[in-house]
Amino acid sequence: MKPLISVIMPVYNCEEFVEESIRSIIKQNYTNWELIIVDDASEDSTLEKISKIQDKRIQVIGLKEHHGIASAFAEGYKLAKGQYIVRHDADDISLPTRLYIQQSHLNENPKLGMVSCLISCFTRDQSLRKECIFIERIQNYYKSNDDIEKSIIVGFLPIIFPTLMIRKEILDKALQENKAGPFDDQMELLLDLIKLSPVEKVNTILYSYRRHKNAYHIVNQKEYDQYTAKLLKDNSIRNYFKYKEFYKNLNLEVEKENQLNENSKLRVLMMVDALNIGGTETHILNIARKMIEMGIYVVISTSGGPMEVIMKSYGIKVIKIPIDSDYISNKKKFGMIKAAKDIIDQEKINIIHCHLFASMQLASEIYRMYKIPYVVTIHGLFYPNNIFYPTCVEATRIIAVSKPVKEMLHNKLGDKCGDKVVVIPNGISKNYVNTSPVEVDIRKELNIPKNAGVLCYCSRLDWNKTHAARVLLFSFVQVLEEFGNLHLIIIGDGPGRENLEKEAQVINEMAKKEVVHMMGAKVDVIPYYRNSNIIIGTGRVALEGMMCKKPVIAVGNQGYIGIVSESRKNIQWDMYFGDHDALEKPTVTNLVRDIRYLLMDMDRRISIGRWGRVWCEKMFDIDKCVNEIVDIYIKALNK
Known part of the structure; x- marks a missing residue:
C-alpha cells in the first residue's frame, strides 16, 4: 500500500539521540507511513545506531559529503511517495498520536495546506531549562492562522519547521520558488509555505523539541538570531502578511516578464x-x-x-x-x-x-x-x-x-x-471599468439585498481622512433611521482602521445585522463601486467613482466640498475634491444633507453619474496626462 505520510529525517552526527527519534515514529498509532532517513555524511556512530532498527517502512540513504539539513532533506524528498510530508529532526521526538491527529486534521480541512501542533520543550542541561520553558510557552501561545500571521508582522515566527505536516502539492510549489539562505533551518522555505497556504496548530502537544548544546540553533545562535531577525524585518515579508486581503484577488504565482522596450530613446x-x-x-x-x-x-x-x-x-x-x-x-x-x-x-x-x-x-x-x-x-x-x-x-x-x-x-x-x-x-483610463471582471457580485458576498441602498467610502485610513470616515459613520446612523434598507462599505487600511472597526461593530449591534462592512485595502475596488449607489472620497477615488458613472460626494484631507456636479465642477477641480482645499469641515449635518439629496431621487443619481463620466473622460484622461x-x-x- 502506498504510504499516505512521508517522514523525512536528515541526520548528522546525532548518535546520542537518533535511535530515540526513529523509535518515536515506529511507535505511532497511525501506521500508513514511510520514514526516509538521509545520513548527511556523519562522522560518528549515527549510521551504526540507525542500522540496529529494522522496519520495512524505513529507507536509509547515505550521502558521501556533508552539505547540511536542506540538501539532505531535498535528497530524501526526491523519494517521498506520501501525500503528506513531515521533516523530522533527528534529536526530537514525536508523540505516538502525532501522525494520526495531524493527518486527520488535514483530511477534515481540505483548504488547509499544512498543520502544526503544540510542543513540549525539554533538555537534560540545567543551564537550558529556563530557555526551554520560555520556548514552550511562546510557541504554544500562537495557534490560529491569524495569530501566526500577526506574529510574523511584528517580527516573530511562532512555528518550528519539524512540527509541520505539509501537503506535497504545496511543498512542491514552495520548493520551486525557494532559494536557500545562509542558515540551515529552512526558514525561507517555511515563510514561502505560509504565503502559499493558511497554517494552524492543533491544540495538542504532539512534538517534543529537544535543546542541547550541540543543537544547530545553539551552536550558531548569535549569527542565526541576527539573520532571522533581519529576514523577518524584510518589508516584503511583512507586507505580504499585513496586506494579505489586499493581495488575495491577484495572481501572485505568475509574475509577468518585465515589459521593456530596449529601442526606446526615452x-x-x-x-x-x-x-x-x-x-x-x-x-x-x-x-x-x-x-x-x-x-x-x-x-x-x-x-x-x-x-x-x-x-x-x-x-x-x-x-x-x-x-x-x-x-x-x-x-x-x-x-x-x-x-x-x-x-x-x-x-x-x-x-x-x-x-x-x-x-x-x-x-x-x-x-x-x-x-x-x-x-x-x-x-x-x-x-x-x-x-x-x-x-x-x-x-x-x-x-x-x-x-x-x-x-x-x-x-x-x-x-x-x-x-x-x-x-x-x-x-484615469477610459477603460478603467473594463479592467475588473463583471461576474464579481459584492452584494452577494456581503449579504446585501439587491434592493438595498449602498454608500461606499474609500480612502487610506490616516490623517484627516480617518476623521472624515468617523463623521460618515455618525451620519450613516442618522440616515439609517430614515432609509432602513441601507448599507455602508468602507474600503481602506491604515492606523485609524482598528478604532473605526470598533465603531462599526457598535452600529451593527444597534441595527441587529451587519450594515457597515469594513473591507480593508483592496486591489480591485471596481466591484464595490459598481454595487454602490453613492461613492464618498477624494482625489483618485472621486475619479474612479465618476468613471463608474456613480455620483460622488467629495471629502478629503482639507475638508468637505460636497456633491460633484456640473454646477460645482470648477470648485471641485480648484480644490481637488477636498484633498488640497475645501469649503468647510466635514460634519454630520452636511453629509446627511447630501446623502439624503442623492438617495431620495434615483433619476438624479443616474443623471449626475452620467455627467461625471463624461467630465472625467474630458478632464482627466490618462492618455492626455x-x-x-x-x-x-x-x-x-x-x-
Missing part, C-alpha cells in the same frame, strides 16, 4: 521612496503602464512596499534600493547615491522622474554630480517645507497635480521656480 527611472497603498502610488503605476504601452523604457526604483507586487504583476521592472525617508541626515546617503547610479548605468537611464521626499533629494544630488536631468511631481500639500528649495530649483520641470499645489509651490519658491511649474492632474509628461521629458533631453 529611458525613464521612476523614483519613489516606498510603494505604499495610496493615490500617489496608484498614479505612478498608471503612468508607468501607459508609458510602457507607448514603447517607452521605464524602470521603478523604490525601497519597496505592498504595491511592489502589483507593479510587477503588470510587468513593470521594479528595482529595490535603500531609499531612506530621513535622507538629509542619513549617513548612508552616499550608499543610496551609488545604488541609484548603478541602476542608471545598468539601465542606461537618461531622465529621472521623482515623486516623494527622499527620492527628490536623491535625484537632485545625482543631477549635481552627474547632470542627469530630473522631473519632480508634487502630489499634495503634505511635503515638508525644507524639501522644496534644495530639490525643485534645479529640476527641469515641476509637475503639480492640482491648482492649490501650484499655488503652494509659488508661495514657497517665489521667483526661484519661475515658469517651471505646470499643472498635470492625475489621469501622460502625453504632456512625455513632452516634458523630450524637452528636457533636448536642452
